Amino acid sequence: MDEQDKLQGRPNDDTYDRPRVVVRFREGVRLDERGDLGEQIDRSNLGSWRKLLGQFPGLRVRPVFTLVRGNQLEELIRRAVQMDRTYKPADFGTFFYIDAPSDTDLVALARTLMRWNSVQTAYVDRAGPPPVNPSDDPQRVNQGYLDPAPDGIDAEYAWTMPGGDGAGQRLVDLETGWTLDHEDLVAHGATLLHGSIYDPYRSHGTSVLGTICAVDNTIGCVGIVPALDAVNVVSFHGSSRPNAIFAAIAHQNFGEVLLLEAQVYLNGTTLLGPIEAYDAEYEAIRLATALGIVVIEAGGNGTNNGSTPPLNMDTYTTLSGQAILNRDEANPEFRDSGAIMVTAASAAAPHTRRPYAPHGRRIDCYAWGQGITTLESVPGSLTNGYTASFSGTSGASAIIAGAALSVQGGVAAQVPPQPRFSPRQLRAILSDPATGTLPSPTEATQIRVMPNLRRIFDEVLHVAPDIYIRDFVGDTGEPHGGAISASPDVFLRPTLAADPQAEFGAGSTLADSAALGWTAEAGQDNYIYVRVKNRGGAAATSVVATVYWAPVATLVTADLWTLVGSTTLPSVPAGDVLTVSSAIVWPQAAIPGPGHYCFVALIGNAADPAPAPAEFLVWENFTTFVRANNNVTWRNFNVEDNAPDAHDPSTPDFKALEFIAPGAPDRGREMALEVVGRLPPGAGALLEMPLVFFRMLQARQLAADAIIDQERGVARIAVNPNRRTNFGYVLFPAKSRMAFRLLIRIPEEKRDQTYQVFVRQVWQQQEVGRVTWQLQPGRAQR
Structure with a gap:
């Protein structure tokens, strides 16, 4: 029997499909199927095909995926990525069958191929019979x-x-x-x-x-x-x-x-x-x-x-x-x-x-x-x-x-x-x-x-619930292009509420308030509440709300999150009834210090599961989840006095608003910072940035006149107090944590009013995060 006869030999007693090895080359490897694939492997230095034939005679290579190719496959993948943001397309052109004579040690062949640097994996492909168990005793139970x-x-x-x-x-x-x-x-x-x-x-x-x-x-x-x-x-x-x-x-x-x-x-x-x-x-x-x-x-x-x-x-x-x-x-x-x-x-x-x-x-x-x-x-x-x-x-x-x-x-x-x-x-x-x-x-x-x-x-x-948590006041649970960091539905309080539902829930005067709480008190436990709505047809049961804290940042990726805790809402009624959770205790010992924090909230139950935090480490997921997934939100909305910070001698006439502008968690990406002011006539605003960021702006010819403070290692650039100031795209290194301050001066005669200002981070013309400050008269209530 020659080798070709062996390859076409009769199937084993327990399988109709001839055993073989599948090799998956690393992404990007290409073989031209019109030529001799074995010779191409040698010529491309993917491995020694001749040496492999010497050890395992009679091998033959052929592609695994032959039915859907080219534009049709590209269109399927394009649709898949659009429909499922967690999907990571495979390189289907890197899969090949290695057919072998029936007496070949296929496990040894697979292990040999796995030692090639060009190979991602190799395994034995041997089909079993249909998954029915013929040894079961008949039972006439009549369906x-x-x-x-x-x-x-x-x-x-x-x-x-x-x-x-x-x-x-x-x-x-x-x-x-x-x-x-x-x-x-x-x-x-x-x-x-x-x-x-x-x-x-x-x-x-x-x-x-x-x-x-x-x-x-x-x-x-x-x-x-x-x-x-x-x-x-x-x-x-x-x-x-x-x-x-x-x-x-x-x-x-x-x-x-x-x-x-x-x-x-x-x-x-x-x-x-x-x-x-x-x-x-x-x-x-x-x-x-x-x-x-x-x-x-x-x-x-x-x-x-x-x-x-x-x-x-x-x-x-x-x-x-x-x-x-x-x-x-x-x-x-x-x-x-x-x-x-x-x-x-x-x-x-x-x-x-x-x-x-x-x-x-x-x-x-x-x-x-x-x-x-x-x-x-x-x-x-x-x-x-x-x-x-x-x-x-x-x-x-x-x-x-x-x-x-x-x-x-x-x-x-x-x-x-x-x-x-x-x-x-x-x-x-x-x-x-x-x-x-x-x-x-x-x-x-x-x-x-x-x-x-x-x-x-x-x-x-019959009672299909659809729970959601608002990204901003007015959010209806649909995918949107609105604010992604101004949720009114996750907030911090220094004391326990006697009746959270009556105080913050449907029908209360605070139901649509975005300024319920933002500052952690020192020396005591603090308490976080989550509000949930249900736009479905009946009550959602056992809804788990989980809250994380993060530093105030324009980009709140999951590597910045620290778990605070979870609570369960036994039932969230249908009909968009704003329902308030019991308190999640943020213990005194777990609070890094007094001040502002960003809070991220995930909600879900068995029928409508919340996304896992690890999913947000995939950049493509992060950039879509907050707007497209109504089971997650974050709050980066802070309320401050509009009076100057007397305790900061470096900026005696300004209110200093601190934040960090991070890089993406996986790799460096070009992003832009943008400051948007809604301040009164006569107001002033500066963006204080680390000198490393200022030098990057200079390299791109994006830096205007600046005040340089070498001792503190910062530069200050004026921004328009009642318009948009965009600083252009620069490379944010992966996992970088650059510290900034937005310095705001409100004329004394204008401090009887409330104003807003925000800084947002932009990637590919898409906002991926922002910090908002509401500047109001007197001491901001907590």
Whole structure:
């Protein structure tokens, strides 16, 4: 047998897909697919291909992603970045398959490739069979997964609600075989969009679709969502899983569901796990979720026989030692594809994990993994078969996909119509213990919850809350172009309020006050309150408000934040009722000193989670979150006397307003400072800056006449007291902390009025932060 015959050899007994290695070169590496890829690797000094062939004869290179390329791929990525600001596009052109003869040690090949400097990672790609567990005993429970909780997901209740039967929703199922003309499916008119049907696995796909959407036609079964608008399939037989995912993406829109009925062998072993454990599949899935496509992913069936321990996602590591599936906040190696990860549990309640099924914090939902009554097929013939023994994470994932489609149908059917949930929102809803069925108290592993559609429809869809915290007085919770640092809804008080709701809440004289508190008192505990509104249709429960302090700065990135604490608002009523939290105590020992501070507040609950502080360290997230995400705000609004600071001999006639102008947390960026005054005639204003900043302005020919104070290392430049003064773009080094003072002089005869002035920081013509001062008569009240 020659090498080409070996490459085209028969598949192993337990897999139809020939094992191979995937190599992911570092970003920017390009190979011309029209030429000999091996020779190009040598010529480009990416590694020694000839030496590799000497060690592993018969290798052949080919690209992984071949279906969507060029402008079409660029357009998908552009849309993904626009829709999901946390999405970091992959360089899909750096993925290549290394096909090898059947006797090749693929693990050794992958480890060898990982030693090349040009390679980001390499791994063994070996497809497993469909994630069904054939060793389960048949249980004729007659579609009990449709029953009310705790037994099932209560699809029967969802059918009584508009859209709960999946009306108007669309599904794409990814696997390799189906009998699409089965009597309980044919009415859907399902189409094979990509790949070819693999006869041995027709029954598997037929059972999956039957569980989800068998039509309500008085015969056979009925699926969880029998009224789907469209059911289509993509096959990776004769193709690849990454290209099949791309084929699905090309046919799907925001809020539609993609079910991944596949599993892979991990690290060249017999341990089966989710396909996102492979880099190429992970990046394809992440693109899908960034585009708003809801991805349901089977967690895999462990060893498929229960003879060895199943996959523990918390302890699994790749060949390079990375814990990519461990969803631990302290684990920097975890990567979140955005997919809803599913495991399998017993049919009987209280539910326990099936012996073969995966577990760990990465699991979002469980569902029945045994005794599932659904459709069955025999390759090429049977179109009216049924079974009572479908099982495995295949069956569980089909049930969760049905639940997802039911929820999306319910939200789309609301009056007035509401947009479907994003992948992150829907994952939070389906995995919420407050609206799901917990596993048995005896279950020692982490498998999260099984969704309860009755509670989701009653408590989420019918009473869908939409909580928000205002960025400025007049903010309605919509994305906006207004102020981003003048929130009236996070404020500090030196004493506890006897009745915060009566004093600061709806109907109070202070409901729209932006000047409730700003200065920390020395020598005592201080108290921070948060106000929340709900523009949704019903009360939001268990809303957690978390507050951080930061120094007064024009750019308040997360690396400046220090946690103060959290409090829970038990209920925030619907109807935009301003609701006040209980006090968050800022202990005396934790306060750096008396004076002004910036406060950042994050709000959220299980159905509408708050963004994590770490997300703000990504610059693209930071520049959009405060305006586009109504669950976060900051307060950089300070109230001061408008009289001069008598205690500062260097500026005896001026009020000194201190702040810092930081750089971005990741790298240096060109930004501009802009001072905007609203001061009376006869007023004066100076911006005092460190000499290093002044020298940068001089280098750009942006510095006007200045007063230089060499002893203090500062320069002062006059600014227009009642107009805008822009100092132009200069490089702010990463994590720099330049100290400034805005010096204001109000004529004595004008000090009976209140004035405002602010300094803002601008990046690419977009305001990314500001500090506002309100200058008022007399001693500013606290």
